[in-house]
Amino acid sequence: MLDREEVVRSLTGAWELFLDRPDAVRRFDVSVAGFWRSFQAILLVAPLYALASFAERQAILADPAGAAGFDDTLFALDRVLSLAIDWVTLPIILALIAGRIGIARTYPAFIVARNWGAVLSMLPFGLIGLAMGLGWIDAEAAQILSLAGLFLVLRYSYLIARRALEVPAAIAIALVVGDFLLSLAIAASVDAIFGQ
Secondary structure, three states: OOOHHHHHHHHHHHHHHHOOOOOHHHHOOOOHHHHHHHHHHHHHHHHHHHHHHHHHHHHHHHOHHHHOOOOHHHHHHHHHHHHHHHHHHHHHHHHHHHHHHOOOOOHHHHHHHHHHHHHHHHHHHHHHHHHHHOOOOOHHHHHHHHHHHHHHHHHHHHHHHHHHHOOOHHHHHHHHHHHHHHHHHHHHHHHHHHOO
16 A cells, blocks of 8 residues: 555655756655555546546537447546556556666666656646536636646656656657657557447
8 A cells, every 4th residue: 555654755756856856856765665666656646537537528428429329338448448558558668678778777766756746747637627527617628728737747757757767858858759659559549449
């Protein structure tokens, strides 16, 4: 289970990374045990992801074309599988090539920071989903806010890569773009499986 002290320390580190503080990575436990425990951050990401998925569901149902034949069970399975696959795919790929691309030494710190940073990255989308669910914003406003949130998260992902991997800007940008495209490919593949 998640240890409260580690959660607070790690989320503080994630916030300091967001603020681009150079020593933020020191907040994370990058030991072997800390590396594996960081994957439990999905327990904090999942509720925010569920709220964001709820907003997406509402937007789909608001469109008569999207609502036709919509299946809540398939949609939920689609989103759960997408999250699970996306959560582990980049760490696995990077583990296989870390030595070849010169990030073997900093790979654990990056994955730990990325996992804990995912909580903050999902926060704007979860809040948008909550606001939409409460009727404070409509689907159009949610899309605009989500686009703004995406740019914020991409910048944050860049900072995580740059600080945790200790790499030049070009490599950090390439990693962020690659991660983003990988996430899109995973989502599209899972959507195709479930016919979403």
